[in-house]
Amino acid sequence: MINVIETLLDYIKNFSTDDSPPPPHIGEAMGCWLYFTALAEEVPALETCLNTTTNSELLKLIQDSKNLAESQIDTLKKLMVKEGILLPEIPATNPKSDPNSIPLGAKATDSEIANLISVKVASNIVMCSTNMGQSIRTDIGLMWLKFHTEKVILGSKVKSLMQQKGWLKIPPYYYSPGAPHN
Incomplete structure (x- = not known):
């Protein structure tokens, strides 16, 4: 069985000894x-929703x-500029x-807006997971882990509100065929 704490410590130790990392490989650059x-x-889609x-x-x-997206954009922009991406x-x-001046029929419902955000968060989580798995550089891998965690936390808030409002x-x-049904 994998010891999660030992694995995390090894990962962090690898990060601390990574004094001069190589340039990002093409997969890391493309992921960014x-x-x-x-x-x-x-961001503009969220502004429309607002x-x-x-x-x-x-x-x-x-x-x-929107705030999370802008924060992650800023982090990525700094890395990309530094690395020449x-x-x-x-x-x-x-x-x-x-919002009250938008005619019905042209205006998205609250349920549609919540589901749009939910789909965006889900796709962002998948992208972060993929990029984390493809990262060789520890600093880039940790960035994806941070982004992933932030999106999972946001996703749990989205899901809670959607359940509460009946939008999920x-x-x-x-x-399963043959299984007892209650």
């Missing part, structure tokens, strides 16, 4: 570029998601608008 792009595209809903709990969740173009921010989309339950 793709995740940066995903986050950069996410302009669409009046639900105070959902507004807080959207703002938390070209930055993708960033879309312009959206202006503020009045649940696939049909599976019952």
